[in-house]
Amino acid sequence: MLDGLTAGAREDAAARRADRPLSAVEADAAAQAAALDAVAALSRADHVKLIAEVKRASPSRGALASIPDPAALAAQYTAGGAHAISVLTEQRRFQGSLADLEAVRAAVDVPVLRKDFIADEYQIAEARAAGADLVLLIVAALDESTLRRLYAHVLDWGMTPLVETHSLDEARLAVDLGAQLIGVNARDLTTFELDRELFGRVAPIIPDNAIRIAESAVLGVADVEHYRRAGADVVLVGEALVTGGDPVATARQFVSVS
Numbered sequence: 001m002l003d004g005l006t007a008g009a010r011e012d013a014a015a016r017r018a019d020r021p022l023s024a025v026e027a028d029a030a031a032q033a034a035a036l037d038a039v040a041a042l043s044r045a046d047h048v049k050l051i052a053e054v055k056r057a058s059p060s061r062g063a064l065a066s067i068p069d070p071a072a073l074a075a076q077y078t079a080g081g082a083h084a085i086s087v088l089t090e091q092r093r094f095q096g097s098l099a100d101l102e103a104v105r106a107a108v109d110v111p112v113l114r115k116d117f118i119a120d121e122y123q124i125a126e127a128r129a130a131g132a133d134l135v136l137l138i139v140a141a142l143d144e145s146t147l148r149r150l151y152a153h154v155l156d157w158g159m160t161p162l163v164e165t166h167s168l169d170e171a172r173l174a175v176d177l178g179a180q181l182i183g184v185n186a187r188d189l190t191t192f193e194l195d196r197e198l199f200g201r202v203a204p205i206i207p208d209n210a211i212r213i214a215e216s217a218v219l220g221v222a223d224v225e226h227y228r229r230a231g232a233d234v235v236l237v238g239e240a241l242v243t244g245g246d247p248v249a250t251a252r253q254f255v256s257v258s
């Protein structure tokens with residue numbers, strides 16, 4: 001499944017590239033204001049920090065929410081205290097787009113993450129051109145040399161890579177890369193199974209100079225507390241924010257966990 005998602009995202013990027021060459025996207029990227037400092041925004045604090053996700057659908061959960069106005073939703077997230085916004089830009093299974101990312105960028109003043117299946121430099125330039133500050137790199141989706149190359153490329157654009165892992169070995173590789181933002185996704189992107197305990201097993205090998213991010217499977221404040229006890233500096237939450245009641249109140253509840 002992960003290979004299929006990555007291949008699909010690459011095909012879609014190749015189709016966009018046929019319309020708009022890399023040089024044009026790079027020119028747009030170079031004209032952007034400098035990327036925001038995501039490491040500072042997400043640095044360890046006496047309470048949990050929140051990356052709130054704009055997420056319409058997923059392959060494992062199907063349709064979640066229509067989200068006609070992603071910018072308005074992101075503004076609600078920040079009103080509730082979110083420290084960064086994640087925007088799913090994958091079209092086929094998550095119903096996202098780069099237009100969503102651009103709209104969110106214009107609406108908030110916190111760092112914005114391009115959440116997609118990134119496998120080449122074109123997608124990274126697109127992220128910067130749309131105003132992203134952070135780019136997700138999924139260790140399981142990339143061979144090591146590609147991961148290293150793309151990691152350096154994200155930094156070259158002044159953005160911060162969020163390196164997503166799903167095992168101890170993947171986390172060791174993220175540490176070896178020098179990643180400052182290391183995510184542990186409770187969801188296995190190959191089988192879609194959830195393991196809320198994985199974060200607690202992986203977090204201890206992430207050094208204190210990196211930020212530990214628990215991704216997925218937060219349904220309520222008890223799950224945020226669970227991840228916090230296991231050492232999470234940051235939680236990345238989608239479904240609970242788009243399907244729950246008031247996103248402002250839900251975000252506020254999550255960031256009040258200490």
Ligand SMILES: O=P(O)(O)OC[C@@H](O)[C@@H](O)c1c[nH]c2ccccc12
Pocket residue numbers: 053055115116138164185215216217218236237238239240
């Ligand atoms: O909706 P949830 O369970 O709160 O999960 C959010 C986020 O962690 C999830 O969307 C995610 C984590 N890693 C990914 C990689 C690709 C697509 C999606 C994801």
